Amino acid sequence: MSILKADSLHFAYDLDKGNHKVLEDFSLDIESGEFLAVIGPSGCGKSTLLRLLSGFIRPGSGKISLNGSEVLRPERAGQMIFQDFNQLFPWLTVEQNILFPRYRSFFSLGKKAVDPPDRMRVDEILELTGLTGFRKYRPHQLSGGLKQRTALARALFADPQILFLDEPFGSLDAPSRVELQNLLLRVWKEKKRTVLFVTHDISEALFLADRLLVFESRSGRFKVHSNSLSRPRDRHSGPFRERKLELYSLIDPD
Amino acid sequence: MKKGLLPGLAVLLLWQILFMSGFFSPLVFPSPLAVAESLYGDLKTGELVLSILFSLAIILGSFLPSLILAFFLAWLAFRYRSFDPWIEKLSALVHPLPGIALLPLLILWTGLGTHIIVLIVIHSVLWPFYINIRSGFRQVPGVWLDVADNNRLSEGERFLSLLVPASFPQIFAGLKIGWSRAWRAVISAEMIFGTIGSGGGLGWFIYNKRIFMDTPGMYGGVIILMLIGLAVENLLFRSVERRIAYVYSQS
Structure with a gap:
């Protein structure tokens, strides 16, 4: 069953030198529950595509629909997680940041205002994301990895059907990146949500996704490849490395 | 506060030495003891306390409408960008104007009364408030607006739960500037206006002492002004500032 559908999207940026075409006649069907990664060289329009599909920007023409209804602006059902560590609110604790999607009123963030079912949900999400011990911390006291965990937890608390991730682990050090990738897979399996993941890291995409949308250079041409590697995946196995090299040559034909 | 004690004592000592040198007439340069005595007397009659409360009441009474108006203007400029250049021009024109320069016009328009002092203080704090709140709103990171x-x-939620807390450091800086501006405005307005007005703030207190050639009283009024400024800076602003710098350090 398809959850997110893009129908012949066109998008161009207006620049001084005329307009720069990013997408031309782009169509895509995303299946409910699938993990789709978008890869390509920087400047190819990956992030633009994600912002289009999530409703943050509008296409020049074409239609995007989530569960059959057209996306005209960002939806709560499609939660975006950004690369920027600064996406948390510094004046709120980890727990309050996570509660924000539903308890946004500045005055109702006191403990009593949270419904018991939501309190249970927060506890469960904190547990799942490994943040239970950090609930009272403020963002400035957290490492980059913990900040991105909190952003993931906040998105989960909004109870989305689809998660849009824009290079969320791009600024992390290697060990935290692997940790967060494993966490994301755990969340995906447990919560059975659809995930759309933008990255420029081919091995990350190959490790995580069911399908890979590969932008081949900056022309806006792309191809969708299925990822047949069986889970759990081993980054050091022969087939994994072979697929990685293949994808490299697709993105950078030279 | 403890660190300030030694320089404070040194100044007092220097003052006493200067006084004892007999270089200045006691009529223009009283001894610290005479000033202290006069302050004690004014405190006992309640005159000084009433003056302080009067000036403070005017400042606080001006802060509230100024804050509301400044928030509204900043929100308008943020939400509807086409208003921004207009409000900017207005603030650039009016902001440098000393409030006292408006005194005759204000009297002409609204008549005599304590409200004149309030209006002058509002003028002196509204623009620093607005400028700081506007720059605070503008500096809210795009990713927070995306969230x-x-x-x-x-x-309403965007205003109360995002814009205001997100720009709290700048809003607070505006309050701090506004506080010192308000003191200047209220004291000078009271001095010029106090003789015909109903009120007797600290400005009027000092001015009154001059009329009766009560030099220690004049010194006392100025010292009280300095002490209030010092106390608010140390007890209120500094601790809040430290807390802000701590919490907002990452953004």
Whole structure:
């Protein structure tokens, strides 16, 4: 069953030198529950595509629909997680940041205002994301990895059907990146949500996704490849490395 | 406060030495003891306390409408960008104007009364408030606005739960500037206006002492002004500032 559908999207940026075409006649069907990664060289329009599909920007023409209804602006059902560590609110604790999607009123963030079912949900999400011990911390006291965990937890608390991730682990050090990738897979399996993941890291995409949308250079041409590697995946196995090299040559034909 | 004690004592000592040198007439340069005595007397009659309360009441009474108006203007400029250059021009024109320069016009328009002092103080704090709140709103990172959009915040929620807390450091800086501006404005307005007005703030207190050639009293009034400024800076502003710098350090 398809959850997110893009129908012949066109998008161009207006620049001084005329307009720069990013997408031309782009169509895509995303299946409910699938993990789709978008890869390509920087400047190819990956992030633009994600912002289009999530409703943050509008296409020049074409239609995007989530569960059959057209996306005209960002939806709560499609939660975006950004690369920027600064996406948390510094004046709120980890727990309050996570509660924000539903308890946004500045005055109702006191403990009593949270419904018991939501309190249970927060506890469960904190547990799942490994943040239970950090609930009272403020963002400035957290490492980059913990900040991105909190952003993931906040998105989960909004109870989305689809998660849009824009290079969320791009600024992390290697060990935290692997940790967060494993966490994301755990969340995906447990919560059975659809995930759309933008990255420029081919091995990350190959490790995580069911399908890979590969932008081949900056022309806006792309191809969708299925990822047949069986889970759990081993980054050091022969087939994994072979697929990685293949994808490299697709993105950078030279 | 403890660190300030030694320089404070040194100044007092220097003052006493200067006084004892007999270089200045006691009529223009009284001894510290005479000033202290006069302050004690004014405190006992309640005159000084009433003057302080009067000036403070005017400042606080001006802060509230100024804050509301400044928030509204900044929100308007932020939400509807086409208003921004207009309000900017207005603030650039009016902000440098000393409030006292408006005194005759204000009297002409609104008549005599304590409200004149309030209006002058409002003029002196409204623009620093506005300028700081506006720059605070403008510096809110785009990713925070995206999170707000993603969760479909209403206009009110976006204002109260995002814009205001996000720009708290700048809002607070505006309050701090406004506080010192307000003191200057209220004291000078009271001095010029106090003789015909109903009120007797600290400015009027000092001015009154001059009329009766009570030099220690004049010194006392100025010292009280300095002490209030020092106390507010140390007890209120500094601790809040430290807390802000701590919490907002990452953004």
